[in-house]
Amino acid sequence: MPLPNGLSRTAARAEAERAYELDRRHVFHSWSAQRRLDPMTISAAQGCYVWDGAGHRLLDFSSQLVNTNIGHQHPKVVAAVQEQAAKLCTIAPQHVNAARSEAARLVAERTPGELNRIFFTNGGADAVEHAVRMARLHTGRTKVLARYRSYHGGTDLAVNLTGDPRRWPSDRGAAGVVHFHGPFRYRSSFHAQSDAQECERALEHLEQTIVLEGSETIAAIILESVPGTAGIMVPPPGYLAGVRELCDRYGIVFIADEVMSGFGRTGRWFAIEHAAAPAGSLTATESHSAPEESGAVVPDLLTFAKGVNSGYVPLGGVAIAPRIAATFDDRAYPGGLTYSGHPLAAAAAVATITAMAEERIVENAAEMGERVLGPGLRELAERHRCIGDVRGLGVFWALELVRDRETREPLAPYGGTATVLRDVDAACRAAGLLLAVNANRLHIVPPCTISEAEAKEGLAILDQALTLADAHAV
Numbered sequence: 001m002p003l004p005n006g007l008s009r010t011a012a013r014a015e016a017e018r019a020y021e022l023d024r025r026h027v028f029h030s031w032s033a034q035r036r037l038d039p040m041t042i043s044a045a046q047g048c049y050v051w052d053g054a055g056h057r058l059l060d061f062s063s064q065l066v067n068t069n070i071g072h073q074h075p076k077v078v079a080a081v082q083e084q085a086a087k088l089c090t091i092a093p094q095h096v097n098a099a100r101s102e103a104a105r106l107v108a109e110r111t112p113g114e115l116n117r118i119f120f121t122n123g124g125a126d127a128v129e130h131a132v133r134m135a136r137l138h139t140g141r142t143k144v145l146a147r148y149r150s151y152h153g154g155t156d157l158a159v160n161l162t163g164d165p166r167r168w169p170s171d172r173g174a175a176g177v178v179h180f181h182g183p184f185r186y187r188s189s190f191h192a193q194s195d196a197q198e199c200e201r202a203l204e205h206l207e208q209t210i211v212l213e214g215s216e217t218i219a220a221i222i223l224e225s226v227p228g229t230a231g232i233m234v235p236p237p238g239y240l241a242g243v244r245e246l247c248d249r250y251g252i253v254f255i256a257d258e259v260m261s262g263f264g265r266t267g268r269w270f271a272i273e274h275a276a277a278p279a280g281s282l283t284a285t286e287s288h289s290a291p292e293e294s295g296a297v298v299p300d301l302l303t304f305a306k307g308v309n310s311g312y313v314p315l316g317g318v319a320i321a322p323r324i325a326a327t328f329d330d331r332a333y334p335g336g337l338t339y340s341g342h343p344l345a346a347a348a349a350v351a352t353i354t355a356m357a358e359e360r361i362v363e364n365a366a367e368m369g370e371r372v373l374g375p376g377l378r379e380l381a382e383r384h385r386c387i388g389d390v391r392g393l394g395v396f397w398a399l400e401l402v403r404d405r406e407t408r409e410p411l412a413p414y415g416g417t418a419t420v421l422r423d424v425d426a427a428c429r430a431a432g433l434l435l436a437v438n439a440n441r442l443h444i445v446p447p448c449t450i451s452e453a454e455a456k457e458g459l460a461i462l463d464q465a466l467t468l469a470d471a472h473a474v
Contacts, residue, residue, distance in 0.1 A: 004046035004073065009055040016041040016053025030154070031166065040429075045072035048447050048454050050434060058429060061446045061458050062436035066228060066260050066396075069307035070352050070361060071447040077312050080351030084344050093120075093340035100341030103349040107308065107319060110269040110353070113298030115319035120341035124259030124305035125153025127316040128222070130335055131301045132157060134320065135220035135253035137334075138327045143213060145206075145221045145252075147182035151229035152222065152257055161222060164230050165415030180209045182223065184233045186389045186400065187408065195236040203242040215250040220301075225271035228260035231441060232391060232398035240275040240297045247300070253324070256299035259316065263307030264356060264448040267366025267394030270304075272297055274393065300324055307448075309352040315345035356448070365448035369394040372452050373444060376459040386411060386469035397444040404474050410440035411472060420472045427465040433458050 002008050007015065020041050029037055041053030048071055050060050063069065070077065084099055091097050104118040121127045132144055146152065148163035159167050160175040181189040183202040190201035210218060221243060227233050247254040261271035268274060275297035301324060305316030339345070356362055369392065377397055381387040388402035388410075401411040401421070412418035417439060425437050436443035446458065 003044040003051050003055065005044045007043065012043040012051070012055055013053060016043050020053065047071045047073070048450050056432070058432050058434040059446075059454060059458050059461075060434045061444055061462075062434050063395075063445050063447050064311065065306070066265070066436065066443070066445045067306035067311040069264050069365075069448045070310040070356060071449040074310070074352070074355060074449075076355045077309065077348050077351040080347045081312060081344055084347035088343050090339075091343060093336060093338070097341065097343050097346070099343045099346035099350060103341070103346040103353075106350060106353040107304070107317065111302055111319040112270060112272060112296060114322055115298070115302055117320040117322070117325040119318045119320060120337075120346070121305070121316040121318070122314050122337055122339055122342075123153075123316040124257075124303065125155040125158040125316075126337065127259065127303040127305055127318050128152045128158045128161065128255075128257060129155055131255045131303050131318045132161070132220060132222070133335055134301060134318065134324055134327075134333070135255060138324050139219045139251070139253060141217055141219035142176045143178055143218045144176060145178050145180055145209060145213070145218060147223060147227070148179050149182065149184060149230040149233065150224055150227050150257075151260075152224075153259075168415075178209065178213055178218075180206055182227070182233075183236050183239050184231070185236065186233075186391070196238075199236040199238045199242065202236075202239060203246070206243065207246055210246065210250055210252070215252070218250070218252050220253040220255050221247055222255040222257055224257040224259075224261060225274075226261045226266060226393065226396065228396070229438060231400070231438075232396055232443060234274070234391060234393055240272060244297050244299070253301060254299045255301045255303065257303050259303055259305045261396065262302075262304045263353075264362040264365045265307055265394055265396045265445075267362065267369050269362060270302070271393070271396075272299065272302075307352075309345060309348035310447075312348040312352070313342065313345035314339075315342070315349055359449075361448045364450075365394040368450055368452065368455055369397070372455045373397055373459075376456065377444065380459065380463055380466065383463070384466045384470050386466060386473040392444070395444075395446050395448055395450060399442040399444065401440050401442065401469055401473075403472060411469060412440040414439060418472075420469050423468050424465045427468060428461055431461045431464065433461040433465075435462075 003012050042050050044051040049057050051057050107118050108116040146161040150163035152158045152161040159170050160177045163179050183198045185198045192198035256272050258270050300321045302319040309315050377390045381390050386401045387399050388405050389400040403409045421437055425435055428435050
């Protein structure tokens with residue numbers, strides 16, 4: 001039987017072997033010690049599945065790098081890229097192109113509040129870089145506050161903003177970045193006994209940091225609305241509203257990083273919308289993963305990428321509030337990119353957003369989280385003593401694996417990994433499931449298009465593989 005792209009399995013294997021040989025000879029991989037790598041070749045993809053170089057099918061519970069929100073090879077997006085390529089492949093960003101204009105409209109319609117001016121970038125890291133630059137120019141201040149346990153990108157400023165170990169080798173210590181502790185009740189920095197305490201103490205800590213650093217020196221606070229790579233930690237009720245209030249009080253720009261959590265990932269177009277969720281509409285595991293009950297929280301700048309077009313063509317951007325945009329009405333903004341609003345990328349975004357709306361893909365993500373993934377993962381926690389915590393929203397979940405539920409000792413050290421995690425990952429792959437593994441966590445982040453049957457298929461495979469981790473837990 002041929003692969004979804006029409007290649008026979010024999011042809012696909014031959015192509016994969018050639019690709020692997022050239023990769024190991026010429027390609028320099030990110031975040032890796034090059035000599036230790038044995039990367040998997042992907043020969044085809046369709047919907048929620050990918051096929052490896054040997055022709056084996058794997059259910060993609062990683063969404064690659066948590067970006068294929070609309071799934072692989074969606075026909076409407078593929079067709080849109082093809083049609084745009086036939087019409088206008090590329091044009092310089094100083095010129096208007098119809099695809100970029102329409103993409104900007106569609107993004108602006110979905111962002112909260114009046115974030116209706118869109119600056120397009122090539123991806124999430126440069127979106128963060130430009131958001132910070134806008135905030136600094138708008139305020140005339142330099143410092144930026146960013147939380148520990150965060151990830152904002154791999155470029156120079158973005159990786160210094162990052163609050164996880166990937167920052168350490170590139171940490172300059174003088175880039176104008178100050179880190180603070182955000183709320184994370186499972187591993188609370190504030191010895192909190194309730195969500196309310198965690199929220200109150202985290203906000204007190206943030207305000208103290210602002211005061212001690214000098215509020216008049218701080219341009220922006222940047223937060224992932226729901227931190228992704230660092231652990232999918234949904235903030236407690238009131239926290240994001242409290243950050244908004246602190247920013248207003250001290251004249252600080254509030255930047256919401258929605259690169260990973262945006263465009264349906266949490267069951268809303270943007271994760272910050274959960275801060276305005278009415279009571280009774282929770283899709284979280286427990287109260288500490290619950291959205292806030294009332295009151296819209298609108299940042300001054302919102303960064304996005306990944307799910308905006310599921311990575312079919314690289315695209316990111318910054319949604320800008322009117323008061324920030326007005327800073328540059330008569331003053332040139334000193335920044336730009338050759339491929340800002342590239343027609344092929346913008347056309348993919350138009351098709352992606354349109355298909356997500358027409359096919360109710362965001363609603364599907366919310367339903368799968370509330371009805372299938374959340375309950376299914378909690379059932380796994382009841383059966384597997386290695387699972388210390390289950391948390392998430394929509395199709396954005398984390399399993400925290402521990403040696404001891406009482407002490408919460410992680411199964412792998414902070415910033416490291418453990419053989420047993422690699423064994424669990426390998427067992428899942430052998431059984432047809434592609435996972436996202438980070439330190440002592442398994443991230444369950446399938447496409448927003450996943451069906452109930454596919455979700456249950458993945459959970460069943462994961463159930464079997466977790467017995468390997470149970471052997472290392474008490």
